Amino acid sequence: MSLRAALLTPLLALGLAGCGFGADNVTRVYSGHEVAGPYITPEAYAHYAQGILDERAGQLGKAEREYQAALLEDDSSPDLWARLGAVECRSGKDPSRSFAQAESLDASFAPLFRERARCALTKGDARGALTAAERAVALDPDDEDASLLVARAYVKLGRAADARRWLLALLLRDPTSTGAREAHREVAPGTEPAPALPPDPFGARRPGERRATRAGVDRALAQGDDASARRLAKSAGIGPGELALRAAALGRAQLAKAEAERVLAADADDSDALVAALTAASLEGDRAAFETALSGFGPEPLDPSPLAVRLLGELLARRVGPDSAETWRRAWALPAAADPLEASVEARAQR
Numbered sequence: 001m002s003l004r005a006a007l008l009t010p011l012l013a014l015g016l017a018g019c020g021f022g023a024d025n026v027t028r029v030y031s032g033h034e035v036a037g038p039y040i041t042p043e044a045y046a047h048y049a050q051g052i053l054d055e056r057a058g059q060l061g062k063a064e065r066e067y068q069a070a071l072l073e074d075d076s077s078p079d080l081w082a083r084l085g086a087v088e089c090r091s092g093k094d095p096s097r098s099f100a101q102a103e104s105l106d107a108s109f110a111p112l113f114r115e116r117a118r119c120a121l122t123k124g125d126a127r128g129a130l131t132a133a134e135r136a137v138a139l140d141p142d143d144e145d146a147s148l149l150v151a152r153a154y155v156k157l158g159r160a161a162d163a164r165r166w167l168l169a170l171l172l173r174d175p176t177s178t179g180a181r182e183a184h185r186e187v188a189p190g191t192e193p194a195p196a197l198p199p200d201p202f203g204a205r206r207p208g209e210r211r212a213t214r215a216g217v218d219r220a221l222a223q224g225d226d227a228s229a230r231r232l233a234k235s236a237g238i239g240p241g242e243l244a245l246r247a248a249a250l251g252r253a254q255l256a257k258a259e260a261e262r263v264l265a266a267d268a269d270d271s272d273a274l275v276a277a278l279t280a281a282s283l284e285g286d287r288a289a290f291e292t293a294l295s296g297f298g299p300e301p302l303d304p305s306p307l308a309v310r311l312l313g314e315l316l317a318r319r320v321g322p323d324s325a326e327t328w329r330r331a332w333a334l335p336a337a338a339d340p341l342e343a344s345v346e347a348r349a350q351r
Contacts, residue, residue: 044073048080055083060091078102078109085112089119110140117149126156142267144170145300148179155187163187212236217243218341221250229255239263242305244276248283249311249345256280257289268296271304275312282315306334310345 051066067084074080085098099119102112117133120126130153136146147170154163167184171177212235220229233243244259257280263273274293281290304312309332317325337343 044070044077044080047073048083051083051087055087060087063087064091076105078105078112081105082109082112082115086115086119089115089122095119108139110136110143110146112136113139114143114146114149117146117153121149121152121156126153129153130157141173142269144174144177144179148183151183151187160187214238214246214339214341218246218250221247221252221255224252226255241270241272241276242307244280245272245305245307245311246341248276248279249307249341251283253280253283257284257286260293264293264296269301271301272308274301275304275308275315279311279315282319306332306337307339307342307345309334310337310342314345314348 047066047070051063051070054060054063054066064084064087067080067087070080071077071084079102081098081102085095085102088095088098099112099116102109106112113132113136117129117131117136120129120132130150133146133149133153136143137150140146147166151163151166151170154160154166164184164187167180167187170180171184174180212232214236217229217232217236217238220226220232229243229247233240238246240259241263244256244263247253247259248256256276260273260277260280263270264277267273274296277293278290281287281293309329313325313329316328337346
């Protein structure tokens with residue numbers, strides 16, 4: 001099962017429950033762009049979720065039927081049309097109509113061009129794949145799969161040197177990318193493509209200065225000292241997504257919202273920031289912010305941290321019910337919380 005499918009179930013439950021806000025219109029987020037639109041029916045969400053599961057399981061016929069059923073409920077989603085086109089391509093059908101419909105709805109929807117590139121490669125159209133993949137990267141530079149498709153297209157075109165340069169650039173951007181390293185080894189066997197991450201990528205400490213701790217960050221958050229919290233987080237190697245999450249766990253809704261929005265604007269797949277945004281919106285009773293965060297759920301989310309799993313479980317318990325929360329937490333089989341803040345969230349959820 002994809003992580004998106006795993007996360008979609010609890011988020012769908014929150015959306016259907018309305019999180020106490022009710023629903024008549026929603027603001028959707030595609031590739032960082034807010035688009036006002038009609039309320040998305042529970043049926044459309046349910047068909048979409050099942051389509052994702054079927055597609056990942058290789059049951060393409062079932063996935064196609066689920067996406068078509070979802071489109072009968074809501075035909076204004078470029079994501080749905082792009083997914084339908086991707087399944088049609090994998091099934092050997094002509095996806096051009098579905099892809100064109102997605103583009104007519106949002107010509108800047110990056111995943112559409114990634115799927116076009118993937119489809120073109122399977123059909124032997126390396127030149128078309130390169131054009132589409134480069135467009136996907138231009139729209140979303142953080143989409144690693146799109147960058148890997150660019151490299152694959154270069155290889156198919158006999159431009160191995162260009163593929164190596166592209167993969168090196170990807171590794172300079174993200175030295176932790178195993179996909180880029182594996183692709184580089186295929187193009188240039190026996191070579192080491194790029195150095196690993198430096199010991200302290202944040203460069204926050206001066207020589208001899210002690211590294212800050214999460215406990216120190218949490219104290220600053222609890223005291224309402226945002227400036228110190230941000231400074232200490234940088235020193236501790238805590239990114240803005242985790243900072244947003246810790247702020248949300250401590251009830252600092254405004255800081256959590258600000259940090260989460262900053263992260264999600266750059267990377268809609270950051271699950272920690274998404275959970276922080278949802279929690280902050282719930283704490284403030286901000287229906288619009290909640291719907292914006294929920295509808296901006298990225299196509300390929302990162303693994304949520306243990307704190308995010310626990311915090312989303314708490315939100316599910318509060319807004320949907322204890323059974324839903326327990327099912328969510330049990331699915332992740334988390335070890336005992338070592339982080340005091342995680343332990344505190346877990347204790348709150350069990351009250």
